Amino acid sequence: xxxxxxxxxxxxxxxxxxxxxxxxxxxxxxxxxxxxxxxxxxxxxxxxxxxxxxxxxxxxxxxxxxxxxxxxxxxxxxxxxxxxxxxxxxxxxxxxxxxxxxxxxxxxxxxxxxxxxxxxxxxxxxxxxxxxxxxxxxxxxxxxxxxxxxxxxxxxxxxxxxxxxxxxxxxxxxxxxxxxxxxxxxxxxxxxxxxxxxxxxxxxxxxxxxxxxxxxxxxxxxxxxxxxxxxxxxxxxxxx
Amino acid sequence: xxxxxxxxxxxxxxxxxxxxxxxxxxxxxxxxxxxxxxxxxxxxxxxxxxxxxxxxxxxxxxxxxxxxxxxxxxxxxxxxxxxxxxxxxxxxxxxxxxxxxxxxxxxxxxxxxxxxxxxxxxxxxxxxxxxxxxxxxxxxxxxxxxxxxxxxxxxxxxxxxxxxxxxxxxxxxxxxxxxxxxxxxxxxxxxxxxxxxxxxxxxxxxxxxxxxxxxxxxxxxxxxxxxxxxxxxxxxxxxxxxxxxxxxxxxxxxxxxxxxxxxxxxxxxxxxxxxxxxxxxxxxxxxxxxxxxxxxxxxxxxxxxxxxxxxxxxxxxxxxxxxxxxxxxxxxxxxxxxxxxxxxxxxxxx
Numbered sequence: 001x002x003x004x005x006x007x008x009x010x011x012x013x014x015x016x017x018x019x020x021x022x023x024x025x026x027x028x029x030x031x032x033x034x035x036x037x038x039x040x041x042x043x044x045x046x047x048x049x050x051x052x053x054x055x056x057x058x059x060x061x062x063x064x065x066x067x068x069x070x071x072x073x074x075x076x077x078x079x080x081x082x083x084x085x086x087x088x089x090x091x092x093x094x095x096x097x098x099x100x101x102x103x104x105x106x107x108x109x110x111x112x113x114x115x116x117x118x119x120x121x122x123x124x125x126x127x128x129x130x131x132x133x134x135x136x137x138x139x140x141x142x143x144x145x146x147x148x149x150x151x152x153x154x155x156x157x158x159x160x161x162x163x164x165x166x167x168x169x170x171x172x173x174x175x176x177x178x179x180x181x182x183x184x185x186x187x188x189x190x191x192x193x194x195x196x197x198x199x200x201x202x203x204x205x206x207x208x209x210x211x212x213x214x215x216x217x218x219x220x221x222x223x224x225x226x227x228x229x230x231x232x233x234x235x236x237x238x239x240x
Numbered sequence: 241x242x243x244x245x246x247x248x249x250x251x252x253x254x255x256x257x258x259x260x261x262x263x264x265x266x267x268x269x270x271x272x273x274x275x276x277x278x279x280x281x282x283x284x285x286x287x288x289x290x291x292x293x294x295x296x297x298x299x300x301x302x303x304x305x306x307x308x309x310x311x312x313x314x315x316x317x318x319x320x321x322x323x324x325x326x327x328x329x330x331x332x333x334x335x336x337x338x339x340x341x342x343x344x345x346x347x348x349x350x351x352x353x354x355x356x357x358x359x360x361x362x363x364x365x366x367x368x369x370x371x372x373x374x375x376x377x378x379x380x381x382x383x384x385x386x387x388x389x390x391x392x393x394x395x396x397x398x399x400x401x402x403x404x405x406x407x408x409x410x411x412x413x414x415x416x417x418x419x420x421x422x423x424x425x426x427x428x429x430x431x432x433x434x435x436x437x438x439x440x441x442x443x444x445x446x447x448x449x450x451x452x453x454x455x456x457x458x459x460x461x462x463x464x465x466x467x468x469x470x471x472x473x474x475x476x477x478x479x480x481x482x483x484x485x486x487x488x489x490x491x492x493x494x495x496x497x498x499x500x501x502x503x504x505x506x507x508x509x510x511x512x513x514x515x516x517x518x519x520x521x522x523x524x525x526x527x528x529x530x531x532x533x534x535x536x537x538x539x540x541x542x543x544x545x546x547x548x549x550x551x552x553x554x555x556x557x558x559x560x561x562x563x564x565x566x567x568x569x570x571x572x573x574x575x576x577x578x579x580x581x582x583x584x585x586x587x588x589x590x
Binding site: 052075076077080081086088092093094095096097101104105106108109110112113152156 | 245246433434437438440441443444445447448449450451452453454455456
C-alpha cells in the first residue's frame with residue numbers, strides 16, 4: 001500500500017462551544033479519489049477548510065500532514081504551493097475578469113509569465129471553454145462558473161485536487177460532464193471531493209467517507225456505505 | 241493569444257508624445273507656476289489611482305505619505321544642504337513608513353472600512369503631532385519642525401552635486417513634468433507585469449488568489465509601499481514648489497481631495513485621475529479667488545453628482561461611449577454593405 005499523502009491526526013475544530021470537527025483521523029493515499037459525504041452541518045466543509053489552512057489558530061487542534069510534512073497552522077497560500085488545487089463550496093472566481101484572465105492568473109504562478117498563455121490554451125481546450133474565453137466570468141451561468149473555477153484549479157498543475165461541492169447547482173448534463181472531468185483529473189492527481197448529491201458520488205465510484213456531527217461515521221465503497229443503517233438514519237432521519 | 245489582457249492595453253505612444261510636446265510648449269505661451277502645482281497634484285492622484293484602482297486598497301489617509309515626503313525633504317535639505325540626498329530620502333522615508341504600516345495592516349488581515357479608518361488615523365496623528373512641534377525642543381539636526389508654522393526657507397532643488405545651481409521657474413516645471421510622465425510609465429510597466437496582473441486578481445477576489453498560492457499580504461504591502469513612495473515624491477515636489485512645509489500637508493482636506501480626484505477621474509484608470517486632478521485643481525484655484533461660495537462645498541457637490549450620474553468616473557465612461565460609438569459605426573457599415581449587395585443582386589437579376 002502506498003504512503004499516505006494526506007493524513008489528519010486527532011484533527012479538531014471548535015467554534016465557541018461547538019465541536020465542528022471531532023478528533024478526525026483520516027488518511028488519503030496517492031492517486032486515490034475520495035468522496036466526503038454527510039448531511040448539512042456534518043463538518044465536511046469545516047474539515048476541508050482545516051486541511052487547506054482556511055481555518056487555523058486557536059480553533060484548530062490535532063495535526064494535518066501532507067506528504068509527511070506537518071502543515072498545521074500554515075497559511076493557505078503556503079499549503080497550496082505544495083502542489084494543491086482547491087475549489088471552494090461557493091464558486092470563488094474573479095467575476096470582473098474574463099475566463100482566460102482567471103485561468104492566466106492561476107497558470108502564471110506555476111508556469112510563469114511567458115508559459116501561462118500555453119497552459120490557458122490547454123485548459124480552455126480541455127474543458128471546452130474556448131467559446132467563452134473572452135467573456136467576463138460574472139456574466140456566466142452558474143455551471144460555467146463552476147467549470148471556470150475547476151479550470152483555475154487545474155491551471156495550477158496540482159498533484160492533489162480538493163473539490164468542495166463541485167456539482168452543486170449543475171444540470172444533469174453538466175453533472176455528467178463533470179464526472180468525466182473528475183475521472184480524467186484523477187488519472188494524474190489524488191483527489192478529495194466533498195458533496196452530498198448521492199447520484200453524483202455513486203457515479204464517481206470511489207471510496208466514501210461519511211461525516212456526521214463532525215466525526216467519521218463510516219468509510220467504504222458506495223454499496224456498503226449506502227446500505228448501512230446508520231448512514232440511512234443520518235440521511236433520512238429514521239432507520240428506514 | 242488567449243485574450244488575457246486584463247484591460248490594460250498598450251501605452252499609446254503617439255498620445256503620450258503629443259501630450260509631452262504640448263506640456264513642453266506650454267511655457268512658451270503661459271506661466272509655469274500654476275501648471276507645476278497641477279502636475280504635482282496629478283502625480284499625487286496617480287499614486288492613489290494605482291493602489292486603489294488596480295489593487296483595490298482604499299486609503300483614507302494617503303496624505304500621510306505626501307506629507308512625509310514633504311517633511312523628509314525639508315528636514316534633510318536643512319541638514320545636508322544639497323538636494324540629491326533629501327530628494328531620495330523624500331521617496332525612501334514614506335516608502336519605509338508605508339511598508340511598515342502596510343505590513344501591519346495586511347498581515348493582520350485588516351481590510352475594507354477598518355483599513356480606511358486606520359490609514360485616516362495615521363494621517364490625523366501626524367497632523368496633530370506636527371502641529372504640536374513648535375519650540376526649540378522639536379528639531380532634527382539643523383531643522384526646526386516649527387509646529388503650526390511649519391518649516392520655511394529650506395534649500396530647494398538644485399542641479400545634482402551643485403548646490404549653487406538652483407532649479408526653479410520653468411526648469412522646475414520641466415522636472416515635475418518629467419517626474420509625472422516617468423511615474424505614469426512606471427505605473428504602466430507595473431500593470432503590464434505579472435505583479436500588476438496579480439494585483440488586479442487580488443482586487444477582484446483575494447480568497448481565490450490565496451487559493452492559487454499567492455501571498456496576498458506581501459503583494460498588498462508591496463503596492464502600498466510603491467504608492468507611498470510615489471506620494472512621497474509628490475510631497476517633495478510640492479515642498480519645493482511652495483518653499484514651505486506646514487502640517488496642512490497632512491490635513492483632512494488634502495486626503496479628501498485626492499480621493500475625489502480618483503473617483504471623478506475613474507477608478508481602474510491612470511489617465512482619468514491625472515486629468516481630474518488637473519481640472520478640479522484648476523477649479524479649486526479659480527474658486528479660491530472669490531468669497532461667494534466655499535471651495536469644499538463645490539468639490540463636494542461635484543463628487544455627489546459624479547457618484548450619482550457617472551459612478552464609474554469620467555475616463556471609464558468616456559471609454560465605454562467610444563466603444564459603443566465604434567460598435568454603432570461597424571453595424572452601420574455592415575448594414576450599408578448588405579444594402580449595396582442586395583441592390584447589386586437585384587440589378588443583376590433584372
